[in-house]
Amino acid sequence: MSENKTGKYLKYAIGEIILVVIGILIALQINNWNEQRKSKINEKALYSRILIDLQADEIRINNYINDNKLDKKTLKQIFQDSHGQLPQDSLINFSTLRASRIFDLRIKKNYSDYIKDIRNDSIKELIENYFKRETHISDAFELMRNFKEIELKPFLSKNGINNTQELFNRFDLDYYDLREENILDYSKLKKQYGTEELNQLLFDLAIRTSWSLSALDKVLEDNRNLQITLKKVKLSTFKI
Numbered sequence: 001m002s003e004n005k006t007g008k009y010l011k012y013a014i015g016e017i018i019l020v021v022i023g024i025l026i027a028l029q030i031n032n033w034n035e036q037r038k039s040k041i042n043e044k045a046l047y048s049r050i051l052i053d054l055q056a057d058e059i060r061i062n063n064y065i066n067d068n069k070l071d072k073k074t075l076k077q078i079f080q081d082s083h084g085q086l087p088q089d090s091l092i093n094f095s096t097l098r099a100s101r102i103f104d105l106r107i108k109k110n111y112s113d114y115i116k117d118i119r120n121d122s123i124k125e126l127i128e129n130y131f132k133r134e135t136h137i138s139d140a141f142e143l144m145r146n147f148k149e150i151e152l153k154p155f156l157s158k159n160g161i162n163n164t165q166e167l168f169n170r171f172d173l174d175y176y177d178l179r180e181e182n183i184l185d186y187s188k189l190k191k192q193y194g195t196e197e198l199n200q201l202l203f204d205l206a207i208r209t210s211w212s213l214s215a216l217d218k219v220l221e222d223n224r225n226l227q228i229t230l231k232k233v234k235l236s237t238f239k240i
Contacts, residue, residue: 082193
């Protein structure tokens with residue numbers, strides 16, 4: 001200070017401060033860039049996992065659709081048979097009457113906690129809508145299952161339509177094979193043809209089956225569209 005060097009020291013100190021600030025800003029920028037890069041990698045990996053599960057779900061949905069179409073065919077055949085309109089060479093697969101489908105799609109179950117990690121708003125909206133489709137199908141399956149437990153199965157038991165002898169004849173079969181067998185007593189079911197109770201059961205089953213099919217068709221369309229969109233976004237956006 002005695003040599004009037006205060007100004008030089010101040011300039012030096014200010015220069016040091018500026019360099020430190022610049023260094024901090026550069027470090028923050030590098031850290032921010034690294035975080036964005038990690039986020040992109042994680043999001044790309046998330047999209048890849050979603051795509052794999054969407055492809056698996058597409059197979060399940062098609063299986064559900066085929067099962068429900070078979071159910072719908074069986075219900076129509078029983079109605080036609082009860083009114084003498086069924087062709088003579090037709091075979092009715094009565095086993096589908098008792099069967100209740102187990103709902104098992106993966107996207108909502110596996111990714112509802114990860115939706116917050118998706119930065120692309122359009123993708124996030126598509127997945128959230130897909131969640132709603134899944135919920136709609138789950139509701140349809142649950143109502144069908146409850147209806148069969150509360151209304152249909154008591155009707156079959158009350159009228160002796162469940163064929164106990166046939167069940168135990170095939171009792172060595174695995175459950176999933178057993179449920180594909182015709183273990184209903186056709187002659188006893190035929191005695192209920194034309195009754196109001198059976199007609200109403202067929203009516204409700206047909207409505208619920210149609211609802212399930214409609215919901216499945218829509219979620220299948222959304223599934224395929226979401227797969228296409230995710231593939232496009234991965235190709236166009238995630239260049240790391």
